[in-house]
Amino acid sequence: MGLLCAVSLPLIFLTVHYTGRKTDFGDASVMGAATTSLFAVRGAFPIHCQPGEGLDLAVQGVKLRGLSNKAVWLGNSQLHAVNQFRSGERNAPDLLSERLANRSIDLITVSLGNGNLQEHLILFHYLLDHIQPDIMILPVVFDDTREDGLRDSVVDLSRSERIVRSLEQSDIGRKLLKISSASAPVPSDEATPQERSEAQLNIWLDEQVPLWSARPEMRGDLFISLYKLRNTVFGITPSSKRKIIPGRYSNNMAAYEAILSTAASSGIRMLVYIAPIGSDRGERPYVDSEYRRFKEEIALLARKYGADLENFEDLIHETLWGLKDLTTVGTGKELDFMHFTAAGHRVLAEQLERKFFTEPFRAREQRR
């Protein structure tokens, strides 16, 4: 009886807590309710998307529009997140795409929350294979070099033979292929009876038991609670210094170099910028010496492969950064070092256009 009660209690609690609730993890749980994700659409086709969520359509749109120049902009959540969003506001990819369309440049943006340069390498090969861009815009963010791993939607992009062949050209590409092949789905005709029955049972449970289908949300909530608890216990705030993680850093820098080298050998114009980053009274959340070294390496590689480089780290004025939900236990807001308001997005779009698509740039394009 006691055991029955003990097993039933959590199920009753979860049923009460999760019935009729649906959290959009793209917004509320990952970045907080104060931050909104925007992905622009032109006509029937997205011009800004994430892998697995509209990328195929965005590529199709580029092909149908058939403009003479094609540009891709890869980045992290800074590109799609808007702090303190108000109806009608637009983000930088949307604004820049509109401005570049007037110059016959078709821009599509692909951004990944907590993305890393290794994922961008796969994305870049995918886009290279599908739309053969003329221009690539690549923001480099120190935080992204602390990330690792490939999400399923990115791994799926690396499955075609042509992309495998192009990834095989670099050490880091081969490493990524090894990771992606390890997570390759078993073809349904090769699946064991266990795999087939498990898939069927889960589909059935998802359809019949709402509590079962809410489990990913429960896992998300639990991890966010643990993350907030950790931050509270150890006093981790947005201003806390994020240190280099050597293994991840070298993998991401290798991926950065592979992107530049592939783009250079494909004759693609490369526009690299050090991404804007907020500060707390002038203090960045990085160890100064490590951040300096990072910027030097980025610049060195940009020069090596002939990429145009701009440093936009101070581009966004402190009043345009906005606030995000607390990342510690409790309610309230805190400084957001990564995402800014719509006014900040406007500044970024204008600067990108001014620095990279002004007369000298066009003159150089024509010389080519």
Place this chain on the structure above:
Amino acid sequence: MIFNSVTYLVFLTLAVCLFWMLPTRSRLWLIFLSSLIFYGFWRPEFILLILFSASIDFIAAQKIDQYENQARRRGWLVFSLICNLALLFYFKYLLFFVDNSLAFASVFGHEIPTPLLSIILPLGISFYTFQTISYVVDVYRRMIPAQRDFLLYGCFVTFFPQLVAGPILRGHELLNQLTQRPSFNVEMFAGGLRRIIYGLFLKVVIADNIAPLVDEGFAGSIAKMSALDVLTLSFLFGFQIYCDFSAYSHIALGSARLMGIHFPENFNFPYIARSPKEFWQRWHISLSSWVRDYLYLPLIGAKVDDRSVGGLAVASQEKVFAGRYQVVALFVTWAVMGFWHGANWTFIFWGLYHATYIQIYRLSTPFRVMLPTWIRNLIGWGVTLLICMLSWIPFRANNIGDALSMYAILFDPLRYSFLGLRENSYLIAALLMIGFMLTWLANRLNLKLAESYERIAFLLECGVIAIASGLVFVFLRPVSQFIYFQF
């Protein structure tokens, strides 16, 4: 079929319900057929292999039992051993020997092209082979009579809770229980469910969530690792493999108990051990006692035991050989123990590493006894924990070179000045260590509480089960197989 799946929970529910509704003989049919279905959910074609292997031992045991002539008895024993080991060799070790032979030949300038061999390792072959070997040897030693009923014997070999990853049971531990008709007991049933919940918690909540940290750490560049990273990774993997494998044993014990069948314990808080001897009395007990009874004790010419309990270190009564021969026997036993786990030099290295530690421990006995007991226990615990955790490096590393490189980092003072893993890795390793110690303490406390304050102990346990079952519900997914499935 894997335990951490909805499929298994449905299968187990059906099997248990039918079990209690059927008469004794039909129960045996149910166990046998459901065990074959359980195994067939992985690859149906390998059911024939397990039946073939079991049949050979069934016949060999009967012949051994039937003959009085010692030479004939030994002949059938050797026949059975050769058949079992040949199957194990073909499926598990052939590729290893081919690769190493070719590499060896190339050293002498003979470049032989690698033949294209594709051999699938049958799930649980190491476990059921050892189980059937112990059965035949026990019959040979006249510890148990040979079984005349193939159905009963088939249930012993294939009984699904222990088929794929143990515990490795002895004939007398299971055969008698299968012939009895236990009456339904609510306490026993609740105990079985509790063990299944604990097991699933350890697997889907703990082990599967540590796995990404371990995988990332071992996939990273060794050149960029610090000494603290190596220590952290060894502890993380130590906890992952413990949670993973003990989870399997919990679920196996719990599933069997739902049908009124008791298995001996396979784990008992191994990381609180104060000596290598104690560690192997607490870790994978059924394997370490198997190796003791069927390899180590015969090698040193001592009398054997007939229990799959007590671990490797249960003292033998009559040591015939001692001294240098005993050391050789120790190292041979541990090399086999390592090789049993997998066809790779890393596992042999792991085995010899443990043999070395045991030998050093034995040699240090005169010095240790001079210390006060509490100091001896404290130092013993610290040293054993560290050495056992570090032993997991070759177990998990990609190759022997990587394992040695990781060990070398520990001896480089410059590698103690930085950290190379994500901050959470250190935090989680520390939390797991604290959690493990607290669980051990809570377990002891609950046992004492249960003696005097039964109600409080009951409520505490209900609280733990409520949290564990809630988390199991949230995390139950067959994300990964159990680590020991590969062995």
